[in-house]
Amino acid sequence: MTMNQLQKALHEKEKGKKSDRTLMFPGGKGRHLTADEVIAQKLAMEEAKQKEERRLRLRSDGKKMLACSVPGLREAGTRAKDLPKKPRRPLKPKPKPADDVSDDDDNESGSDEEE
Numbered sequence: 578m579t580m581n582q583l584q585k586a587l588h589e590k591e592k593g594k595k596s597d598r599t600l601m602f603p604g605g606k607g608r609h610l611t612a613d614e615v616i617a618q619k620l621a622m623e624e625a626k627q628k629e630e631r632r633l634r635l636r637s638d639g640k641k642m643l644a645c646s647v648p649g650l651r652e653a654g655t656r657a658k659d660l661p662k663k664p665r666r667p668l669k670p671k672p673k674p675a676d677d678v679s680d681d682d683d684n685e686s687g688s689d690e691e692e
Contacts, residue, residue, distance in 0.1 A: 600622065601618065
């Protein structure tokens with residue numbers, strides 16, 4: 578692990594996650610739950626939670642679509658982490674075979690020499 582990862586892990590361990598309860602009652606002081614500020618704070622917390630759930634759902638849907646785009650591998654039982662990554666940019670177009678064009682050019686150049 579790098580030093581940054583270790584520092585981040587230590588910081589998270591020391592700080593800990595804040596629960597809804599600590600956010601609702603800062604400093605451990607009681608509040609009337611019918612107060613306008615408390616109700617507004619609770620609604621804001623619920624909206625943030627729903628927004629995060631939507632973001633996670635969209636992210637997982639995107640991963641499912643990526644897995645569906647590789648039909649043979651997914652049906653064969655390949656794990657999601659072993660699937661190929663989506664290309665960052667579209668692939669270059671393959672050149673068309675020029676066999677027909679080169680035959681016509683050879684015939685035209687041969688007829689010019691005969692004249």
